[in-house]
Amino acid sequence: xxxxxxxxxxWSLRPRDPVELLERLRATGLNRVQLALAPMVAQPEVWRGAxxxxxxxxxxxxxxxxxxxxxxxxxxxxxxETGGVRPDAHWPANRARTAHVADIAQTYGVSLxxxxxxxxxxxxxxxxxxxxxxxLREVIDxxxxxxxxxxxxxxxxxxxxxxxxxxxxxxxEAGVNFDPANMLLYGLxxxxxxxxxxxxxxxxxxxxxxIASGNTSVWGKETAVxxxxxxxxxxxxxxxxxxxxxxxxxxxxxxxxxVEEIISAKNFLQxxx
Numbered sequence: 001x002x003x004x005x006x007x008x009x010x011w012s013l014r015p016r017d018p019v020e021l022l023e024r025l026r027a028t029g030l031n032r033v034q035l036a037l038a039p040m041v042a043q044p045e046v047w048r049g050a051x052x053x054x055x056x057x058x059x060x061x062x063x064x065x066x067x068x069x070x071x072x073x074x075x076x077x078x079x080x081e082t083g084g085v086r087p088d089a090h091w092p093a094n095r096a097r098t099a100h101v102a103d104i105a106q107t108y109g110v111s112l113x114x115x116x117x118x119x120x121x122x123x124x125x126x127x128x129x130x131x132x133x134x135x136l137r138e139v140i141d142x143x144x145x146x147x148x149x150x151x152x153x154x155x156x157x158x159x160x161x162x163x164x165x166x167x168x169x170x171x172x173e174a175g176v177n178f179d180p181a182n183m184l185l186y187g188l189x190x191x192x193x194x195x196x197x198x199x200x201x202x203x204x205x206x207x208x209x210x211i212a213s214g215n216t217s218v219w220g221k222e223t224a225v226x227x228x229x230x231x232x233x234x235x236x237x238x239x240x241x242x243x244x245x246x247x248x249x250x251x252x253x254x255x256x257x258x259v260e261e262i263i264s265a266k267n268f269l270q271x272x273x
Contacts, residue, residue, distance in 0.1 A: 084118020155182025
């Protein structure tokens, strides 16, 4: 049995309610989940009590996920405009949602929450970068006050840019949730070298695969784990250098065979953990 935890993203299973989530988790054979927390804010009548119900059935909440308000992934251009803390119009709603999710994480003892910061500008003299860094500090501090660490999802900027932002933020409570497929989907970096650059900050890993489009304005194509361009053998060798508490979380956002492909990913990854 591996010492490193293997989990699955709740949203990959597309559950309509906690009962369906539990059924689909059981079908995968996994008992650890990264739980989307925004539905507990947006649909409390459906998702209130979900964590208690999952835990009562032996499911461990590995971490939480915060999706910012009004994010639109229809095209790369749209998510560049709407993603993370960048859009001014959505900042008040995003700050309120962050505070609510931090309260939920504190109440239920969820110690790590991940989210997309948004497309971080590479150059320090761009006004949008200074604004985003101030907002990110506010988000980090809201969670830190609740005793929760955060990790930025990767892909919407190069590893070098994210590395510089993490150094500028200078918050030990902030790290990275590294997703190798996102480097290919957004086309802004290469999975292995990016992972090496960000390794000291990695707090969690998403196991997802993709094929790059070769055009940073066009989405790459997500695939089942093992069917894309992520160099899994070399990647997992680096994962094994991380502290044992850093979990690997399977994520699948495309396709119609989610449970089957998550089981396949589990079987593919377990020998390499």
